[in-house]
Amino acid sequence: MIYLDNAATTKPCERALSRAGEFLTENYFNPSAMYREGFALQGELKKARSSLLSYVADPTAFEWIFTSCGTEADNQIIFGAARRGNAVTTAGEHSAVHASFLELRNRGVEPRFAPLNRDGSVNVEELLRLVDEKTTLVSVIHVNNETGAVNDINAIAKAVKAINPRVLFHSDGVQAYGKVPIRLAKEVDAYSVSAHKIGGLKGVGGLIKRKTLQLPVFIYGGGQEGGKRSGTENLFGIKVFEYAAEEKFATLKADYARLREYREQLWGLLDKELFVLISGQNGTPYILSVSAKGLRGEILLHMANDQGLLIGTGSACSSNAKNRYSRVILACGHDEKTADGVLRLSFSPATTEEEVVKAASALNSIARELTKRMA
Amino acid sequence: MRKVIIIRYGELFLKGKNRNYFETIFANNIKTALEGIEYTLVKRGGRIYLRDFDDMDAEEMVERLKKVFGLHSMSVAFETANDMSSIFEAAKLVCKEEGTFKVEAHRGDKRYPKTSVEVAKELGGMLLSVYRKLKVDVHTPSFTVGVDIREDGTALIFGESTEGAGGMPVGTAGKGLLLISGGIDSPVAGHMIAKRGMRVECLHFHSYPYTNMQAKEKVVDLATVLSGYSGVTQLYTVSVTHIQEEIHAKCRPDFMITLLRRFMYRIAERHALRIGAQCLITGESLGQVASQTIEGMTSSNSVVEKLPVLRPLVGFDKNEIIDRAVKMGTYDISILPYEDCCTVFLPDFPAIRPKLKDILAEEKKLDVEGLIEEAFTTLEKITF
Numbered sequence: 116m117i118y119l120d121n122a123a124t125t126k127p128c129e130r131a132l133s134r135a136g137e138f139l140t141e142n143y144f145n146p147s148a149m150y151r152e153g154f155a156l157q158g159e160l161k162k163a164r165s166s167l168l169s170y171v172a173d174p175t176a177f178e179w180i181f182t183s184c185g186t187e188a189d190n191q192i193i194f195g196a197a198r199r200g201n202a203v204t205t206a207g208e209h210s211a212v213h214a215s216f217l218e219l220r221n222r223g224v225e226p227r228f229a230p231l232n233r234d235g236s237v238n239v240e241e242l243l244r245l246v247d248e249k250t251t252l253v254s255v256i257h258v259n260n261e262t263g264a265v266n267d268i269n270a271i272a273k274a275v276k277a278i279n280p281r282v283l284f285h286s287d288g289v290q291a292y293g294k295v296p297i298r299l300a301k302e303v304d305a306y307s308v309s310a311h312k313i314g315g316l317k318g319v320g321g322l323i324k325r326k327t328l329q330l331p332v333f334i335y336g337g338g339q340e341g342g343k344r345s346g347t348e349n350l351f352g353i354k355v356f357e358y359a360a361e362e363k364f365a366t367l368k369a370d371y372a373r374l375r376e377y378r379e380q381l382w383g384l385l386d387k388e389l390f391v392l393i394s395g396q397n398g399t400p401y402i403l404s405v406s407a408k409g410l411r412g413e414i415l416l417h418m419a420n421d422q423g424l425l426i427g428t429g430s431a432c433s434s435n436a437k438n439r440y441s442r443v444i445l446a447c448g449h450d451e452k453t454a455d456g457v458l459r460l461s462f463s464p465a466t467t468e469e470e471v472v473k474a475a476s477a478l479n480s481i482a483r484e485l486t487k488r489m490a
Numbered sequence: 491m492r493k494v495i496i497i498r499y500g501e502l503f504l505k506g507k508n509r510n511y512f513e514t515i516f517a518n519n520i521k522t523a524l525e526g527i528e529y530t531l532v533k534r535g536g537r538i539y540l541r542d543f544d545d546m547d548a549e550e551m552v553e554r555l556k557k558v559f560g561l562h563s564m565s566v567a568f569e570t571a572n573d574m575s576s577i578f579e580a581a582k583l584v585c586k587e588e589g590t591f592k593v594e595a596h597r598g599d600k601r602y603p604k605t606s607v608e609v610a611k612e613l614g615g616m617l618l619s620v621y622r623k624l625k626v627d628v629h630t631p632s633f634t635v636g637v638d639i640r641e642d643g644t645a646l647i648f649g650e651s652t653e654g655a656g657g658m659p660v661g662t663a664g665k666g667l668l669l670i671s672g673g674i675d676s677p678v679a680g681h682m683i684a685k686r687g688m689r690v691e692c693l694h695f696h697s698y699p700y701t702n703m704q705a706k707e708k709v710v711d712l713a714t715v716l717s718g719y720s721g722v723t724q725l726y727t728v729s730v731t732h733i734q735e736e737i738h739a740k741c742r743p744d745f746m747i748t749l750l751r752r753f754m755y756r757i758a759e760r761h762a763l764r765i766g767a768q769c770l771i772t773g774e775s776l777g778q779v780a781s782q783t784i785e786g787m788t789s790s791n792s793v794v795e796k797l798p799v800l801r802p803l804v805g806f807d808k809n810e811i812i813d814r815a816v817k818m819g820t821y822d823i824s825i826l827p828y829e830d831c832c833t834v835f836l837p838d839f840p841a842i843r844p845k846l847k848d849i850l851a852e853e854k855k856l857d858v859e860g861l862i863e864e865a866f867t868t869l870e871k872i873t874f
Contacts, residue, residue: 411700411834413702414699414700414834416699417698417699417700417702418699420699421699438827488735488738488739489738489834490739
């Protein structure tokens with residue numbers, strides 16, 4: 116099996132799993148308990164929090180809230196920060212942000228969506244035009260999960276604050292954390308991340324926020340996570356996240372360079388009679404988005420599946436046209452036919468050159484086969 | 491005082507000599523519906539009594555029994571000693587505090603010192619004395635309190651009865667094969683035929699990889715709901731992918747649906763005969779879509795050689811079908827937006843009134859037998 120859907124989730128890091136095993140079998144106590152065994156786990160949480168934070172932000176200026184996933188982190192900040200007036204985001208957000216912004220409308224906040232460039236990055240000039248004195252929140256995805264386009268969030272945050280310094284600037288960093296180099300500028304107020312995109316487990320995420328930023332309580336209860344997000348901590352998942360991140364960040368630059376070559380290589384090997392490029396040249400090396408001309412992505416996905424190649428797609432065999440095409444791909448300016456044929460190939464540091472070569476040849480052959488059958 | 495469920499079955503009485511046969515099947519269907527719950531079942535005097543269950547299970551038992559065909563109505567009753575004061579205590583629990591009512595007593599034990607009329611009168615008076623807003627109305631009461639004095643020294647007291655699903659017990663009218671899609675109609679058709687006592691098994695056609703796994707899963711979910719009514723059900727699936735590809739490659743595009751349906755009916759009949767089903771059942775309704783015109787039906791019907799095709803929805807409007815789908819619990823699944831049959835190959839303008847002569851000419855271009863045999867190699871079976 117060749118797994119090229121790492122943007123959906125990654126295989127959990129085995130070393131991290133075994134290192135964290137003690138928190139399942141021996142140190143299973145509730146970190147809120149008052150006896151030594153429980154209290155010791157407070158220290159473990161603190162260690163995890165601090166190291167996960169320090170990879171991307173200054174720990175003296177930022178803090179870390181554990182959440183159940185990236186989506187929760189996005190929800191926490193969006194519904195915690197948006198006030199009456201307007202909130203600005205991009206047309207290229209993950210549903211976690213997009214759907215939350217649509218809901219803002221029901222809560223008296225006008226959502227505004229900035230258009231995209233062809234590669235899926237936000238058109239910064241247009242975005243800035245949407246920001247005014249009534250804007251309370253701006254949210255810009257760091258790495259687009261469909262095309263892999265990278266937004267320069269530090270620069271965008273600075274420009275936004277120059278227009279309205281009171282705006283809260285957030286970025287969804289789920290496809291970026293542990294994969295692309297970033298050091299959060301002081302103008303970025305909040306940043307969402309997820310464990311399972313970098314070898315951690317599903318069910319753990321984090322919201323990085325500026326310490327001075329006051330957020331309302333998101334989940335009431337026993338007062339964990341500074342009282343903002345109650346619920347007994349998933350210590351095992353958190354420690355797996357900590358250890359997996361340790362490995363990812365240690366090799367981040369080397370992985371980045373190697374995967375950039377693989378991505379180039381894969382695109383180079385795909386038959387240009389059959390495929391067009393959706394990703395831009397400057398996107399993350401972790402995602403290559405292409406479209407099979409005149410074919411439906413999901414059918415190719417099924418055919419690839421039958422050959423042991425697991426990939427993602429931008430379309431679905433839905434009888435509902437509204438759900439069929441990816442709104443993000445359409446927002447990049449592609450037509451419905453192109454959107455219908457989108458395939459997303461996404462890598463992890465474990466991806467090998469051999470897999471890339473095999474995947475290219477499998478994709479060429481199934482696309483050729485389907486073209487023939489549809490003729 | 492403990493709870494007993496009284497089950498009444500209406501139509502079975504009509505069946506004279508066969509009554510025992512019907513009752514046995516009916517009781518077995520009740521057992522299947524109540525699997526996992528402990529109780530004892532007693533058949534007596536044209537009714538079935540369920541007793542010795544945990545009182546907390548009563549509500550769920552009634553809910554499950556609502557899906558058993560052949561069941562006319564049921565009541566949750568209290569079983570007490572047969573003296574008037576015990577009967578009164580139980581009657582207070584089932585009687586409403588206001589409205590019009592009557593007491594209906596039945597005396598199985600003829601040695602009992604009071605007649606049915608006396609019991610009814612006396613109990614009515616006792617209830618009126620505690621619930622002052624009650625009024626007696628023997629002709630059109632808003633509810634009835636029932637008392638059944640039995641030969642074993644006990645009495646059953648019950649209030650409102652719950653309507654059952656009606657119809658005939660599944661398994662008393664043979665077996666049929668339902669052609670099930672992911673749509674609204676076919677599960678309703680299966681439900682209607684099962685209601686007349688037929689055991690229904692399902693056959694679904696898919697076009698993987700052109701359709702997805704969710705579409706198939708949706709049919710599994712629909713068949714699961716249907717199996718709640720029709721007893722144990724098998725779902726068979728067959729791929730028509732290659733048949734669609736061959737029609738696409740060789741025949742007139744506007745004949746795609748007509749030709750495909752003829753393949754489906756041929757496969758269905760052969761499969762029905764293999765599994766011992768005695769008819770095909772479809773969700774067709776006259777004129778609903780192009781392939782369901784009388785010409786379309788004639789075209790697909792003409793390939794079915796030995797079995798009748800039952801189309802219980804043929805005269806229904808869409809709204810009537812939807813109402814039934816909502817009631818039986820399949821509507822919300824049916825409207826999920828997954829394609830059950832590939833639209834990639836569907837023509838923009840299908841032939842609405844295809845002529846048999848043209849159909850046969852198009853079909854000659856295909857290896858019909860070979861394609862059917864090949865389709866059978868993709869047969870899968872899911873048992874509920």
